Amino acid sequence: MADDLSRTLLGSGPAGYGVSTVMGAVLTAWDPTTYANTVTDGAFRYTDCLVLHPTQLVLGRVLLMFTPSGPVILGNSYKRIPTSGGTTTPPPPAQNANPADMVDTLDVAFTGSNGLASTYHRYAAGLPHDQRIGLLVQLHGDGAFEIENPDSVYMLGGDEGIVRQARARKMLCVAALTPDFADADVTWWEDGEANAVYLRDLILSVYARYPNINRGRVWFATYSGGSQQLTQFFMPVHSSTMAGGGAMIFGGGGDLASSGDPQVEGVYADALKAGFPMVWYTGLDDDGTLEANSPGLYDALTDSQEGSAHYNGKGFRTTLVNPAGVNHHIDETTNGFGPLLGQYLHTLDAAAVATGTATRSSSSAATWTGTVTNAPAATFRLSSTAFGTQEGFWETLPVTLTDQTLTVTTSGLTPGTPYFWQLEIGGATTHGTVLAAGTVPGS
Secondary structure (H helix, E strand, O other), rough: HHHHHHHHHHHHHHHOOOOEEEEEEEEEEOOOOOOOEEEEOOOEEEEEOEEEOOOOOOEEEEEEEOOOOOOEEEEEEOOOOHHHHHHHHOOOOOOOOOOOOOOEEEEEEOOOOOOOOEEEEOOOOOOOOOOOEEEEEEEEOOOOHHHOOOOHHHHHHHHOOOOOHHHHHOOOEEEEEOOOOOOOOOOOOOHHHHHHHHHHHHHHHHHOOOEEEEEEEEEEEOOHHHHHHHHHHHHHHHHHHHOOOOEEEEEOOOOOOHHHHOOOOOOOOOOHHOOOOOOOOOOOOOOOOOOOOOHHHHHHHHHHHHHHHHHOOOOOOOEEOOOOOOOOHHHHHOOOOHHHHHHHHHHOOOOOOEEEEEEEEOOOOOEEEEEOOOOOOEEEEEOOOOOOOOOOEEEEOOOEEEEEEEEEEEOOOOOOEEEEEEHHHHHHOOOEEEEEEEEEOOO
8 A cells, every 4th residue: 555655646766756755655663762763665665764743653654755854754644444334433532742841932943844944932831731722823024023022012922912812712822933044134935935844844843742732723923024924935835734723914914926936826625714714914004105104115005905815715714904094013003913813813713712601699689600611811800881991890800710611709799780791811901802701780
């Protein structure tokens, strides 16, 4: 079988290397400690290949990918086996991650299969190692200010920053520095094709370290040059890296034609198109006419419009937001990247949507009990007036968080008076990202 598959993909093994870079083979020897290995496709034999997922590898059928650095074992391949009832066997349960890996780590070094090397910040503290979690990949704009300043409220840091938005929703956050940082530009879009290969390999390596990641819940938060990388280079070729999730695309995100080096666009899986909503958020003032509004006179507005139209035409669920009064400095002309990301995650990521109920035994009861399901670590607020003005807080309640259920009980409410509640992250007296809301009836 492996021999037949190899012939189908390669024609005649390495002699037909130009036909395809992937071949089927059999792993005949494997040392999980030293990673020593032997692979054969029936006619050719390879030893000590690079291995992408060593903790998951077992003897048997594997897929090999040929790279400039030599053959790489991608992992085992399987054929689904029908049961006696005519259905297929269910996939094995997700593996747990190593508890020691559930920490925040900055400047993690990584080298892709094409030899490109860089670092990334990984935020996993507080996430469960034995439950399914999501993944949020953040791609910076030109210059990578947020990578150099990860604690800044500009993008990654703070109570409402991107890291907090991800962590609150049980998503591991990866903030990746482009491998193209040899000069002062530090961009994702220059050498975009090679950078996309590096990004794909980086994501696959994160999967390998955290096998509890749900590959159907992989989100991207991108800005400017990072947005160009996602829509012009990564998605067209490497969309099979994830099975679902979504993208929040700030300040750009053009179509393939505007890249100057259009990629050969692959076929997008129907399931991905249905389960990967894409939001473009670029202000009307970010049109490249004024340096103060659009650094480098980059017309991000047109790119956002053309990019969203392109992916809409491919069958993705797209949303285009071009607000007035907003320019390329989104952090200065809106509530910020984190709150905007949170707003759309709350709307579009079904796994992150919290719901709630409120009960009161009678209109005269002074004790109220509420339950919020799928709740992250957040703040619960109760108010005697409707939210929006952020005035009239009755109190901020202590909460008990157990797995995915938050239960809040309080007393002292005025009999016959309705109250309003909301669960939010960030925002003390001005604004916060609301995850769930409701009322406590007064009668």
